[in-house]
Every structure is written in structure tokens, then in C-alpha cells.
Amino acid sequence: MLKSQRQKDLVFDSVIYVVLFIIMLTMLYPFYYVLIASFNKGSDSLLGGVYLWPRNFTLENYRVFMDDPKWVKAFLISVLRTVSGTLLGLLLTSIVAYGLSHRDLLFSKVYFTVIVFAMYFSGGLIPYYVVLRSLGLLNSFAVYIIPSMLSTFFLLIAISFFREIPAELKESAHIDGAGELTIFFRIILPVSTPVLATMALFMGVGQWNSWLDSAYFVQSEELRTLAFRMMEVINKSNSPMDSLAVANSASAGVTSFSLQVTSMVVSIVPIICVYPFLQKYFVHGIMLGSVKG
Amino acid sequence: MELETQPRSLGTGGGRRSILWKRFKKQKVLHLFVGLGMIYLLIFAYTPMFGILMAFKDYSISSGIKGIFTSDWVGLRYFDEFVHDYQFGKLVRNTLVLSLLKVIFAFPAPILLAIMLNEVKHMAFKRFVQTISYLPHFISWVVVVGVSYAFLSADVGVVNKALMAMGFTDEPLAFLTSPNYFWGLAVGSAVWKEMGWWTIIFLAAISGISPSQYEAAEIDGAGRLARIRYITLPGMKGTIVVVLVLTIGSILGGGLVGSNFEQAYLLGNSINNPTSEIVQTYAFRVGLSDGRFSYAAAIDLIQSVISVALIFSSNYIAKRVSGSSLF
Numbered sequence: 001m002l003k004s005q006r007q008k009d010l011v012f013d014s015v016i017y018v019v020l021f022i023i024m025l026t027m028l029y030p031f032y033y034v035l036i037a038s039f040n041k042g043s044d045s046l047l048g049g050v051y052l053w054p055r056n057f058t059l060e061n062y063r064v065f066m067d068d069p070k071w072v073k074a075f076l077i078s079v080l081r082t083v084s085g086t087l088l089g090l091l092l093t094s095i096v097a098y099g100l101s102h103r104d105l106l107f108s109k110v111y112f113t114v115i116v117f118a119m120y121f122s123g124g125l126i127p128y129y130v131v132l133r134s135l136g137l138l139n140s141f142a143v144y145i146i147p148s149m150l151s152t153f154f155l156l157i158a159i160s161f162f163r164e165i166p167a168e169l170k171e172s173a174h175i176d177g178a179g180e181l182t183i184f185f186r187i188i189l190p191v192s193t194p195v196l197a198t199m200a201l202f203m204g205v206g207q208w209n210s211w212l213d214s215a216y217f218v219q220s221e222e223l224r225t226l227a228f229r230m231m232e233v234i235n236k237s238n239s240p241m242d243s244l245a246v247a248n249s250a251s252a253g254v255t256s257f258s259l260q261v262t263s264m265v266v267s268i269v270p271i272i273c274v275y276p277f278l279q280k281y282f283v284h285g286i287m288l289g290s291v292k293g
Numbered sequence: 294m295e296l297e298t299q300p301r302s303l304g305t306g307g308g309r310r311s312i313l314w315k316r317f318k319k320q321k322v323l324h325l326f327v328g329l330g331m332i333y334l335l336i337f338a339y340t341p342m343f344g345i346l347m348a349f350k351d352y353s354i355s356s357g358i359k360g361i362f363t364s365d366w367v368g369l370r371y372f373d374e375f376v377h378d379y380q381f382g383k384l385v386r387n388t389l390v391l392s393l394l395k396v397i398f399a400f401p402a403p404i405l406l407a408i409m410l411n412e413v414k415h416m417a418f419k420r421f422v423q424t425i426s427y428l429p430h431f432i433s434w435v436v437v438v439g440v441s442y443a444f445l446s447a448d449v450g451v452v453n454k455a456l457m458a459m460g461f462t463d464e465p466l467a468f469l470t471s472p473n474y475f476w477g478l479a480v481g482s483a484v485w486k487e488m489g490w491w492t493i494i495f496l497a498a499i500s501g502i503s504p505s506q507y508e509a510a511e512i513d514g515a516g517r518l519a520r521i522r523y524i525t526l527p528g529m530k531g532t533i534v535v536v537l538v539l540t541i542g543s544i545l546g547g548g549l550v551g552s553n554f555e556q557a558y559l560l561g562n563s564i565n566n567p568t569s570e571i572v573q574t575y576a577f578r579v580g581l582s583d584g585r586f587s588y589a590a591a592i593d594l595i596q597s598v599i600s601v602a603l604i605f606s607s608n609y610i611a612k613r614v615s616g617s618s619l620f
């Protein structure tokens with residue numbers, strides 16, 4: 001009896017381990033494949049059969065990528081929007097949250113109603129576009145930053161964090177004659193690193209990945225982001241006319257497809273770099289969000 | 294708050310107002326901070342909400358924000374036009390089918406994964422699988438589409454090359470450019486991208502179950518499957534219901550697993566259009582590409598109204614059926 005139970009357990013465990021192993025492979029292999037394809041000669045990749053390692057190793061894809069001002073500019077724009085968008089977003093979100101974190105704030109019911117309503121209802125893309133257009137934000141770098149500076153979701157997370165900070169900290173500073181701005185920068189922000197890090201990581205990833213604004217709110221080629229260029233080359237390499245053609249005759253064997261996977265690696269690597277930090281904070285973040293949301 | 298109202302109520306009406314004013318003056322910097330946020334929301338969240346009016350008006354983009362209020366009313370003309378649009382049936386069907394398929398396949402996936410992970414005794418393996426599984430959540434849809442192309446395209450896709458090399462097919466299968474494959478492709482990539490992420494919330498629910506329940510069941514001779522069925526699943530019920538309500542409320546937008554819009558927009562093309570075009574992408578195209586703003590806003594509005602109705606009704610049903618609900 002006991003033995004058969006143990007046998008059943010063994011079968012049960014094996015099935016679970018095998019299934020989980022397969023799931024893990026399906027999650028990992030696509031990333032791995034993109035990586036090796038980016039180090040394989042473009043024209044060679046088109047022949048197929050590259051599964052485990054680069055068959056025809058080359059750095060040519062990366063060289064072409066880095067020599068092309070179009071890609072370099074897109075990369076820089078993406079870095080710039082990620083850094084400035086995250087910093088300004090953090091600043092606005094946390095300063096508004098700081099004000100709202102005071103439980104004795106007058107009209108706080110009104111303020112919260114305004115926020116929660118904005119969280120659940122939206123005017124939709126078309127009126128939003130009209131607003132951006134009227135503000136003169138279209139076709140400017142600011143359209144990447146300003147419209148996404150304040151997120152109601154992060155606002156609520158930051159408020160609940162600031163409320164946990166012991167009131168004595170603020171009171172003693174008040175007695176010393178410090179103004180609210182000083183308290184905010186000198187006392188509140190330094191003790192709020194966990195929530196600031198969570199918000200920064202999520203805002204940063206959002207900025208880095210965003211493509212729609214670059215595609216529709218911007219016409220200038222100078223302002224295109226990495227995500228947009230990537231989408232462009234993906235569409236190009238998938239159109240039957242182009243996929244077999246060599247992207248740049250001067251550079252041996254580099255195709256739209258090999259440029260596609262190269263740009264994908266360039267876009268994924270920064271995320272992998274911040275991933276350990278994301279992981280450290282986001283479990284807490286999503287739980288908070290689920291409770292508040 | 295309670296304590297403060299008492300001395301205040303002692304004063305006369307005028308005195309009370311002056312006390313409020315004093316309090317407000319003391320908090321003025323804080324109100325300034327909050328005011329920044331309110332102005333921001335007024336501009337970027339509330340002005341677009343008023344902008345919905347354009348769905349009932351003959352709006353032209355050149356008239357700016359003011360034009361939303363000054364342009365002529367046309368009543369329900371654009372709603373009527375959409376219902377009689379020759380693409381209407383196709384759009385509604387595609388939107389509903391894609392959303393339903395996601396609820397059927399993508400909603401249970403993280404629950405199953407969480408249950409399986411919970412059965413793993415080997416902590417390092419469990420943590421590793423989990424870590425890998427939510428990586429795709431942080432990758433943009435553009436990259437996910439790029440990955441799908443790298444694997445499935447007819448010219449360069451690994452899958453087609455492998456199938457042909459092994460002799461399963463002579464012609465490459467048009468995964469990306471055939472209406473027959475779009476729904477599978479969209480649901481599959483959505484599961485791939487978001488399954489691990491939603492597992493976090495279900496694993497948290499499981500960790501709230503007391504270990505003594507499992508021990509008692511084990512003594513009573515319950516096998517592993519029985520324990521999953523009678524302890525783990527009931528312990529997750531509340532979370533499952535909340536997530537299901539959220540999913541159904543946002544079903545037209547793509548539910549918990551990613552955005553229908555980004556998928557349909559990025560994976561869609563002129564060949565798979567019969568199954569890939571959904572209400573949202575259509576509104577986007579007629580609005581931003583064709584410049585028919587009023588018409589697009591009307592289409593958007595129909596979708597939003599249905600979404601709000603869905604979240605309230607699913608919440609009501611959840612409350613009735615299971616006792617747990619979102620609000």
C-alpha cells in the first residue's frame with residue numbers, strides 16, 4: 001500500500017518535472033536562438049539548420065548595426081527617453097504621492113476620486129491624440145516623456161508606501177523648521193528607495209519598450225526609437241520581396257533578418273541586465289498593486 | 294480626523310470656515326504638490342474623456358480641442374455607420390473570438406503552472422523555472438513578434454526549416470500570413486509572454502494556505518492529486534475569481550494576457566486580415582491613418598461601454614456564484 005503510494009508519487013513528480021522542464025525550454029530557447037542567429041552570418045542563417053550554436057560565426061551584424069547612424073541614433077533616443085522619462089516620472093509621481101500621503105489633507109476625498117476615476121476610465125486613443133496635437137506635443141521628443149509622467153497605478157503604490165513612513169520623522173523635521181520640499185527631498189525620498197526602485201524599473205522598462213508613440217506621434221526620422229526601428233526591420237525582413245536580399249551590399253552577408261535579430265538582442269540585453277533588480281522588487285510591487293487595484 | 298472635528302464643531306459657521314482656511318493655509322505646499330497631479334490628470338486624462346463628445350459630432354482635426362465643443366452635433370450618425378459597415382460582422386467576430394480564446398486558454402495556464410510549481414520540492418529548480426517564466430513579460434511585443442517571425446516565417450523561420458528538413462511538409466506553412474493560423478498564433482504568444490507573470494499572484498495565494506491542512510490531509514491518506522483538488526484549488530478560489538473578473542472586464546482589450554491591440558496590430562497583415570483585424574485596430578486605422586476622427590471615436594466608445602458593462606456583470610455574477618468579488 002505504502003509502496004504503491006510512493007510509486008504514484010514518483011510518476012506524479014516525474015510528470016511535473018518533465019512538463020516544467022519543457023515550459024522552461026520554450027521560454028528560454030527563443031532568446032537563445034535570437035542570440036546565436038545574431039552571431040551567425042546573415043546569408044547563412046537563411047539556409048536553415050542553425051539550432052544550437054552559430055554555424056558561421058561573425059560579428060559583421062553588430063558592426064553594420066553600429067556603423068549605421070540610423071540605428072545608433074535610434075538607440076540613443078531610446079536611452080535618452082528611458083533615462084529622462086523615468087527620472088521625471090519618478091519626480092512627479094512621488095511629489096504628488098507625498099502630498100496625498102498626508103491623512104489629514106483637506107479635500108483628499110475629492111483628490112482620490114479624481115485619481116481613481118482616471119484609473120478606470122479613459123477617453124480612448126483618438127481624443128488623446130487630439131489633445132497631444134493641440135498641445136503641440138506631436139513630432140517632438142517631449143511626446144515620449146510628458147504624457148507618461150504620471151501613472152495613477154504607481155501613484156497609489158507610492159502613497160501607500162509613504163503612509164508607512166513613521167510620522168515622527170516628519171514631525172521632528174517640522175520642529176526644526178524644515179519646509180515640505182526639504183522634508184520631501186531630504187527625509188522622505190532617502191527612506192523610500194524600495195518603492196522608488198520599483199517604480200523606476202517599471203517606468204524604465206515601459207519607456208524602453210514603447211513603440212506606438214514613435215510610430216504615430218512622431219514623423220521626424222531623427223526621433224525614431226529603437227523599438228520603432230526594430231518593428232520596421234521586422235516587417236521588412238518578413239516581406240517576401242526583401243527577406244532574401246542582402247541588406248547592405250558593402251557588408252558581406254548581412255540580411256534584414258540578421259539585422260532584425262541583432263537589434264532584438266540590443267533591445268533585450270538592457271532588460272536582462274536590470275532583471276535581477278526587477279525581480280527583487282516586483283513581487284512586492286504586483287502584490288501591492290493587486291491589493292490596491 | 295475624529296479628534297479634530299470636535300473642537301471645530303464648537304465654533305460658529307464663520308469660525309469653522311476660518312479654521313478650515315487656516316488648515317488649508319498650513320497645508321498649502323502639499324496642495325500645491327497634489328495640484329500638479331490634478332492639473333496633469335485634467336489635461337491628459339479628463340480632456341480626452343470630454344473628447345469622446347466628438348463621437349456625436351462632425352469633428353475635424355484642424356479645429357483642435359475647441360472644435361470638440363463647437364462642431365455640429367450629428368447624433369448617432371457614426372454609430373449607425375459603424376453598425377452598417379461592411380466589415381462590422383468580421384470585426385465583432387474577431388474581437389470576440391480572440392478574447393474568448395484567451396480566456397479559455399490563457400487564463401488557466403498560470404493557475405496550472407502555479408499548482409505545478411507548488412508541487413516541486415526542489416527549491417532551486419522551482420525558483421529557476423519561475424525566474425525564467427516571467428522574463429518574457431518584460432520584453433516588448435515588438436520583440437515577441439520578432440521572435441515569432443524568426444521561428445515561424447515561411448522564408449527564414451526555424452520551425453518551417455525544421456519541418457521541411459524532417460520531411461513533414463514540402464511547402465513552408467504560412468503561419469504568419471494565413472488567416473487560419475492567426476488566432477492560434479495570438480493566443481500562443483500571449484500565453485508565452487504572460488503566463489509566468491500571472492503565476493506570481495497565484496503562487497502568493499497558494500502560499501497563504503496553512504501547511505497544517507496539507508499535513509492533516511496526508512494523515513487521512515489523501516494522495517497528491519486529492520490534495521491539489523481539495524486544498525490547493527479551494528485555497529486559490531478567491532484569487533481566481535478576482536483575476537477572472539478582471540479578465541472578463543478587460544476581455545475586449547485582451548484580458549490579463551497582453552493587449553489584443555498590440556498583437557492584432559503587430560502580427561496582423563493584409564493576408565491574415567480576415568481574422569486579425571479587430572475593433573480596436575480598425576478604429577486606430579480609420580482614425581489615425583484615414584483621419585476620420587469622429588468615426589473612430591464612436592467605434593472606440595462602443596468598445597469601452599461594452600467593457601464597462603462586462604466588468605460590472607461579471608463582478609455581479611462572481612459575487613452571486615462564489616461569494617468573492619472585486620468590489
